[in-house]
Amino acid sequence: MSMIVGWSGTVREHHTEMTGHHTLRSTEEAVGDRLGGLNLDFEAMWAVSNIYRASTAIRNHLEQTVLRDTGLTWTGFVVMWVVWIWGESETRHVAKEAGIAKGTLTGVLKTLESHRYVRRAPNPADRRRVMVTLTSSGERLMRTLFPQFNQEEAFVVKELDSQRRRALAASLRVVVQHLEGTVRP
Missing domain, CATH: 1.10.10.10 (Winged helix-like DNA-binding domain superfamily/Winged helix DNA-binding domain)
Structure with missing residues (x-):
């Protein structure tokens, strides 16, 4: 648990486990135990699963910080x-x-x-x-809110140096462009 400052300037407790009651590590171990005998592309599964979990955690974080006091979902x-x-x-x-x-x-x-x-x-x-x-x-709300939103974006990726941030953005852009160009029946 850590303390965060909300959009209105209020300080409150913040629980870091935001994607459910199972941690990332325990989920990966349970999936490995359950699916270990199947012929699957585990690298693809982990990549997509981590995109999903990261996006859920980021969304939850931004809703609980920047958006909390705005009336916006x-x-x-x-x-x-x-x-x-x-x-x-x-x-x-x-x-x-x-x-x-x-x-x-x-x-x-x-x-x-x-x-x-x-x-x-x-x-x-x-x-x-x-x-x-x-x-x-x-x-007015967007002009006021977005700089605060961006501060939280910076917080979300603060453990990544500039090179890793650019690599992450480039890798995700490749995934999006691949899917935008793919038509599947």
Whole structure:
């Protein structure tokens, strides 16, 4: 357990085991015991499993620190990030960029609208389509929040030197580009 400073400046206890009640080591040992006799690509399994566990731990950490006092969920933050970076966008594009279903986006946008962070309006070129934009308070929140978010990103990878950070980013980029270029039946 360690102490962390939240977005609002409050100090609180933080439990470092964030991905469930089993540690990474105990999970790897249990998987090895259960699957050791199978003909599997264990290197691929460990790589993908660690990507998943790392992303879950990072998401949990950011939700419990930076996002905790904002009223934003992880998905709400991602939606706001997409609209902040790309500007006014159609809902179908926002959903795709955020990696969520359009139906999920509808609920997220309703919540974000209730906080007055986003605004929806019909697309003037095709009124059946809906455009999303950040409000001025949504813009202010992202300008204020993102530097703090980035500080936590730096905390997440602080055990990696600059060379290892670049290598990690490059390796993950290769995985993403491979999957973006792959069409499987």
